[in-house]
Amino acid sequence: MTFAVDVDQNPYLAAGETRVDAIVTVTASGDLTAPAPPSDVLEVIVIDCSGSMQGDRIRAARQATAAAIAELRDGVAFAVIAGTHVASQVYPPSGGTAVAGEATRAEATTVVRFLQAGGGTGIGSWLAAAGAIAAAHPGSIKHAILLTDGKNGEAPDWFAEQLRSVTGLIACDCRGVGTDWQVDELRAIASALLGTVDIVADPADLATDFRSLMGAAMGKGVADVALRLWTPRGATIRFVKQVSPAVEELTDRRAEAGPLRGDYPLGSWGAESREYHVCVEVAPGAVGDEMLAGRVTLVRSGSDEALGDQGRMRAVWTEDVALSTRISPGVAHYTGQAELAQAIQEGLAARKAGDEPTATARLGRAVALADVSGNDGTARLLEKVVEVVDAPSGTVRLRKDVSAADEMTLDTRSVKTVRVRGGEG
Incomplete structure (x- = not known):
């Protein structure tokens, strides 16, 4: 299991300059490109069943949930939650999770066909229910799909508390169907839970979208990856952000990992490549000085287990204006x-x-x-x-x-x- 790390930067600075910028490309390779064992994967599907989902939307949600269930690999743990002003686990009805197989997929699909719309919208409660399931599966790749068509009806402080309580427990891809939901609301969830947010304007497109989301989730190979950044004494980290495939701010998510080191959560990985912009302020140098401005390593969150190569950011002070003014493409x-x-x-x-x-x-x-x-x-x-x-x-x-x-x-x-x-x- 290895990650390849490549650093793109112009290391040359004019005398007295302090800012070092680099684009760090991280690519999963080797065994990381293979899906994790099914027993190490958890999927939770959270479906809005509030009153506004009546008609085409609830019918499309049933079909989309069935399509997602069909994509589950044998052996994967899964559950389905129907969300109104409260969260109701509809499968397995006794709580906990079921193990995906021909029989359980059929049972879950049958249950989903009877989902009805009615009640309010309590997204914080839905998240808390998904988080409680995830907490029982430590070490697994944990992923949720959350669908809604409206604005959350809970008090903002309550919702924020529930979102904080599940951050780090489970990843969540959010989808809004129709146009009555709030982009900022779902973006906040997806950002905190290292997922994506998108609109499905036409309910008829939900099944295709859910099938794609679940297919991608089934391809993940390793859970709880973090980018570990070492910087020299006296340096200041201006920001760390993901810049590809989408922009995502990571700076405030730093968890200290020892002297001069901090970890930034990256979630689960499959066969993919992502890019990060790292910006560091170092002590000013004189012409001819050179230093290591930063070192990037991929680790398992909460541990010192390295997952592959290191990437190095350099600072070299020069009087050559042509070198110091060049910006890395x-x-x-x-x-x-x-x-x-x-x-x-x-x-x-x-x-x-x-x-x-x-x-x-x-x-x-x-x-x-x-x-x-x-x-x-x-x-x-x-x-x-x-x-x-x-x-x-x-x-x-x-x-x-x-x-x-x-x-x-x-x-x-x-x-x-x-x-x-x-x-x-």
Whole structure:
């Protein structure tokens, strides 16, 4: 079980400069690319069964849950929770978990066919129920799918407390069906629980989405991975963030791991590669000085068990202006991708608040960033919200009639990034 770590940076600094930036590419290799033994995997499916789910939505949710159950590998532990103002475990009905097999998949699918819509929406309670199940499976790859179509009805403090209580216990991919749910609400859950958030505007698309989510979950090979960052005495960590496949801030999630070391949780891994932007401030040096500015290792969370290679960040002070002013293509690209996500979210918030000048400026900036980075998927989503006059300069006009689904799709997918174009890395 190994992780390959590659560091892309320009190590050269002008005399007195202190900021060191690097893009760290982490790739799972060897045995990590094989799915974990089924006995080491837990899946929890949480389905909104509140009153607003009546009609096409509850029918689609039943079908999607059945599709997800069909993807479970034999031997995987699983449970299904129906969520209203409370959480009700519908399978297995006696509590705990069932072991996936032909009989249990059939039983669970039968139970799911009878799910009915009625009651309120208590997402914090749903999370707490999933967390309680996860707590009984230490060391396993623990994953949940959570579906809702509306805004949480619980008190904000209660919801926040429940979310904190499950953070670190289970990963969760969140999906909103329709357009009456809150993007920020599900984004907060997905961010805290190292998952994803997306919109499924048409209920008919739920089954395909759930099948894909469960298929990806079944491919995970190792649980509870952390990025361990060592920095020299006197250094300050400005930030650590995931920048591919999506932007995710990790800085505040640091857990101290000994002198000069801290761990940042990365969740479970399969056959995949992710990229991280690490920025460190070191003590200023003189021309000719050289130092190790940071060292990155992958470990199992809460332990010193290394999972492969180390990556090293260097700082070399030089009087050669051509060297010290060069920006690593990876650093430049992902700095722009992070700014792109921020510009979209700020632009949509301004549009919602009726601040058209700010919305136009921020969404225009987003168009320019998407154009220069080659993020064609985001560019297409932006075109549904703004009329692009000139992409390179970011000259746009706000569209007057924008569907809620198009706006929410742009918002939820704003954090998705593209890798550095070929020949630039």
